[in-house]
Amino acid sequence: MKARTRVGPLSTSKAPALDVDALIDDPATGIIVCCGSGGVGKTTTSAALALRAAERGRKVVVLTIDPARRLAQSMGIEQLDNTPRPVSEVDPAQGGSLDAMMLDMKRTFDEVVESQATPEKARQILENPFYIALSSSFAGTQEYMAMEKLGQIHADARTDGSYDLIVVDTPPSRSALDFLDAPERLSSFLDGRFIRLMLAPARGPAKLMTAGFGVITNALNKILGGQVLRDLQMFVAALDTVFGGFRQRAQKTYALLQADGTAFLVVAAPEPDALREAAYFVERLSEDRMPLAGLVVNRATPAPVGDLTADEAMAAAVRLRKRDPRSVVAGLLRLHADRSRLVEREARLREGFASAHPQVATAVVPALAGDVHDLDGLRRVGDLLAGG
């Protein structure tokens, strides 16, 4: 595809350009986290970045969450087995390589439990209905597990030198922020008043067994039935042994995200909701002192060539339709008007973002006409990301 440049007021963006190649070529960049709200093309962006980095000489692993089936197939990761697999057909000329894996959330969770508890205790936990509900739900667990897996791969890569760049795709959560909050939420849950209360009897001194607690157990018995409370107590008691481990790991991963070698890329689409989420995320990253590399605006409508305005095009289309209702040129002009209006609207949305966050380097990736489902498609996205 030929690069198109537009002359006129829409091309003057306030945002500095994001230099994607400088980011992935920098040996100091060890982790790239792609985050953003659902449906903005995070998975494709992560895969395209990872492939580009690999073909420019990095030893890359990409951790994806939920890739489109055909894309997953083309990368050889349609199976959820939690192990990075080499992607074939990556050009090795620059000495790089690419492995990919798809996250199995439940299995990652199980592995954490198994690594922290004795086999006997682990079995108790894994079979508990509360554990099963917790570990297989999407309520923040997926986010936490993505972080957990990132921590594991990073630790392994450091000892055996298998990778020098990890690209992480974050789960399709409701809000982009869930990803950052998940470890904190899980560890504060494990530290929560209720959990401590449930543990109190097992820990001996009955001083916490206040009148209030009696009221609660009675209420819970009434609502849930005694079995549920017993399951819950067992779950909490069993999990108690692995508490410390969980919290420590969550904190370590969080620290890893704050480290210098990490770069966050916020991915958005030129839509108000997606850009609003992106803005929250940018603010949150700076509050948490997390290193932000920039914003990727995916699926931007390509700017039309020439300076025929939407209004002029529509007026001419109407005139032509009057003479010939099937006029192909009228159709072309209406398409042109439609596209010009979209481009204007998207530019306005981006400028709004740039005004509020002028320091955020931005890459705008034009929408492709078709879907991306093979390595060539990813290469094309990679070129576009790098401004080509």
Added chain:
Amino acid sequence: MSDWPDVRLHVVTGKGGTGKSTVAAALALALAGDGKRVLLCEVEGRQGIARMFDVDPLPYEERRLTTGLPDEGGRTGVVHALHIDPESALLEYLSMYYKLGRAGRALDRFGVIEFATTIAPGVRDVLLTGKVFEAVQRNSRNKSAIEYDAVVLDAPPTGRIAQFLNVSNELAGLARMGPIKSQSDHMMTLFRSPRTAVHLVTVLEEMPVQETADGIAELRKVGLPVGGVVVNLVRPRDLSAEHLAAARAGKLDRAEIAEQLEAGGIDVDDTLVDGLLAEARDHAERRALEDSQRALVKELDVPTYDLPRLPQGIDLGSLYELAGLMREQGMA
């Protein structure tokens, strides 16, 4: 005439980015004609309704939102809105069914409410759907509450919808008996009945269409009634099939185009013609993709409704425009 005359609960789901909240809101407007009362519920804590309708953030309380789309006779109904959060739903539930009083407050103080709603996902879903269930099942015994002709639920995304509605199954592992179990069974009876329809919003791209197909299969597997598929953000249809093919092949007649442009009163140069031809080729490629995906949507064998991509984006006026299109096509 509506395709769903017996449906009281319209559940709207869709993959992220397909516009499911917009569709849910427009559907509520479309249903609220001729004196009908409609409730639009959201459960994901986003305050999307408040943003779309430009009102203050919604509390856990039914609020009159706006009037619906008038019918041919100009008769209109009313749309109410409700933002359901699990904490409030749990406290309401406890006070309603158990008259817990002091214990209810104690539960809150000891972090039980937080525990139940943040971490036990099945419980949270039951609370959210439970409140929706209550709004649908309402009857004249409850004097102060409004009875609705229809309830529209802006539901969680397609990937989670079957699990979300299949509440008794989600709880099965946790609560094998007791009042919660029997209440969730009761809810399932409504959700599985012809009074419920789960509509799926998609766009004509590979992954959303695949997810829609998977979602329908999952819903059918657990016996939940599949409604229609809303094909959203449809590109304009200004070129005929023959012209699209020519555009894709690069065979549109340049000279003729230049001539017609001039006839339309436009100053023609090569850049303009090249630009229009390139735009036409992009568009034709995109339309080819849409057509192939549409063939897949057709195979799903459910009623489909088309909504256009509006170049100006979504504002209050365009919600009514979409509502009108839904009504024309028989979705409401």
